[in-house]
Amino acid sequence: MPRLAANLSMMFNEVAFLDRFAAARRAGFEGVEFLFPYEFPPAVLRERLSAEGLTQVLFNMPPGDWATGERGMASMPGRQGEFRESVKRALDYATALECRQIHCMAGIVAAGVPMTTATAVYAANLAWAAEQAQPAGVRLVIEPINHRDMPGYFLNTQAQGAAIVEAIGRDRLGLQFDVYHVQVSEGDITKRMEQFMPLIAHIQIADVPARNEPGTGEIGWSYVFRRIDELGYQGWVGCEYRPAADTAAGLGWRERFDV
Numbered sequence: 001m002p003r004l005a006a007n008l009s010m011m012f013n014e015v016a017f018l019d020r021f022a023a024a025r026r027a028g029f030e031g032v033e034f035l036f037p038y039e040f041p042p043a044v045l046r047e048r049l050s051a052e053g054l055t056q057v058l059f060n061m062p063p064g065d066w067a068t069g070e071r072g073m074a075s076m077p078g079r080q081g082e083f084r085e086s087v088k089r090a091l092d093y094a095t096a097l098e099c100r101q102i103h104c105m106a107g108i109v110a111a112g113v114p115m116t117t118a119t120a121v122y123a124a125n126l127a128w129a130a131e132q133a134q135p136a137g138v139r140l141v142i143e144p145i146n147h148r149d150m151p152g153y154f155l156n157t158q159a160q161g162a163a164i165v166e167a168i169g170r171d172r173l174g175l176q177f178d179v180y181h182v183q184v185s186e187g188d189i190t191k192r193m194e195q196f197m198p199l200i201a202h203i204q205i206a207d208v209p210a211r212n213e214p215g216t217g218e219i220g221w222s223y224v225f226r227r228i229d230e231l232g233y234q235g236w237v238g239c240e241y242r243p244a245a246d247t248a249a250g251l252g253w254r255e256r257f258d259v
Helices: 017-026 042-052 080-097 115-136 158-168 179-185 189-199 221-230 248-256
Strands: 003-007 031-033 055-060 101-103 139-142 173-178 200-205 236-239
Touching: 003 055, 017 031, 017 042, 031 236, 042 055, 042 080, 055 080, 055 236, 080 101, 080 115, 101 200, 115 139, 115 158, 139 158, 139 200, 158 173, 158 189, 173 179, 173 189, 179 189, 179 200, 189 200, 189 221
Parallel strands: 003 031, 003 236, 031 055, 055 101, 101 139, 139 173, 173 200, 200 236
Antiparallel strands: none
């Protein structure tokens, strides 16, 4: 049975962010993830995790200027110094929160930047970041994201992500397999899951097309969840979806799909 982690950036928006830890615990979750922790001091977040007995499963490195549309810096030439500072900041939070995985966002390739240049910058940045993360007991993960939701994002397909993981090393880098993004970009969810399972370090779920909870769209979740178990996946499954209405009221999908 998959271990489910509530994504506190998307779920339990009925209450303030710091109150979502308790809301997730009341709803039966034992793990949480979120996009970014940097608005709060690490000690404040650690206190909430400890008070509720929750595991911090994942969060993202600083993305650059999110408000102006930046979605990571790893593939952006000329931003290497800023990227390295973001790695150090993320690792400080990971240590404080006892979080063992961090998502390194690739970024959107700017107009006029050749893909060969972006790829070279991305590879060098990831290799450096992985070297920093390993002594801290942290593994980086990379996530292919669909172009409908994030036009121009550097990393799009599971095969592209898998090739990068193999190049850097499975012990240092993992693939973040987001079922929603896979379905939008490529389809054939469980076949891709089978192909890349040895590289998958984290799974996230949401239905298509509206990115709501499982059972609200086109994906056959009974089969997807069964294959996750059959393939021997041992990691967390992050519920990175936007509840169609009230978060708690929409959690009936867990019983429906026996997860």
